[in-house]
Amino acid sequence: MAPNAMAKPTCVNDYEPLAKDRLPKMVWDYYAAGANDMLTLQDNTRAFLNPICVAPSALQKMAHPDGEEAVSRAVAKFGSAMVLSTYSTTPLETVIAQGGPDCSYWFQLYLYQNRPVSADLIRRAEAAGYRALVLTVDTPMIGRRLPDARNGFHLPKPWRLANFPPETRILTASQRAALAAKATSDVVPGTRVITEDLSNRTDSTLTWKTAIPWLRQVTNLPIVLKGILTRADAELAVAHDVDAIWVSNHAGRQLDTVQATIDALRDVVDGAAGQLEVYCDSGVRTGVDVFRALALGARAVFIGRPALWGLTVDGEAGVRDVLGILQEELETSMALTGCASVADIEPQCLTMTLPSNL
């Protein structure tokens, strides 16, 4: 049969090779990379061979010139939620302006030791209408992403970190001194951004005792912790009065060999003991994956790379299609297990599916 290059993608994984063909190697590798040998990255999808929102991923204009605005429009039409990365290539105000009443926007935070810079971002997110803050807790420093090191990954021109006004200085004086040998400047770089540089700028000293009370002091928005993987941390989140937790291994980009989220989910849900909502991401590629995460107690499921693939291939329409495929596949899974609504999806539903370690 002759290869049909124009065939319409019929599942999320169809988008991956299409996106890869369209992107420069350096950009593709940045999106695709996991840490070190990428064991966790591979395990994420294997373990899932088991409602649907968009996770924060940085630098989306590298995928498509419409970037975060296209994702925002797609999510608005789909009617779920989008979480915008601190490292968006579109200002947070512009992204939410693309939305509508049927979707929800949350803002993802990387906190800085220079807290006024973070407080300013939070105030802007509140003023623009973001409904929750998602503090990413699995990135005190950046994972060892070997393809990025080999490619000399940087944010290509003309894109910039659009949430920071030009000339923003995000290091404290002591950080600036400590990094003097490494960093050429602490002004947010316009076009030569590399991820290691960004991670040098985040506060790697966050603790339960410092981060949560500080956030509560500056905002009334709900606080979600993204990057929880253990029952113990779920229990601590309850004790510290966090509003929700997000089971994630950052798409296998941080600690390689950490377990797949679908395998960690049950324990985390137990630790949360119904006191707070639990979300899940990393490796979700089919509606069955979504179904299994919901059955294990996740309240919502997020996609990272699949949205980037759809964005790369066809902008807003591509993201919309990826979300639509997952939704249809979820509905099929529900019909085949006798679930009339998402609320009917419960742990017993999994007795008829393969265990996640196959």
Ligand SMILES: Cc1cc2nc3c(=O)[nH]c(=O)nc-3n(C[C@H](O)[C@H](O)[C@H](O)COP(=O)(O)O)c2cc1C
């Ligand atoms: C290219 C890329 C950039 C990311 N940037 C961020 C980010 O800025 N903030 C964050 O909290 N998580 C970030 N993540 C992690 C995602 O929010 C999410 O946890 C992960 O991508 C989900 O896994 P999946 O890609 O297998 O769906 C990024 C992930 C990727 C692939």
Ligand SMILES: CCCCC(=O)C(=O)O
């Ligand atoms: C310093 C963080 C960069 C964005 C990110 O979270 C990622 O590339 O995974």
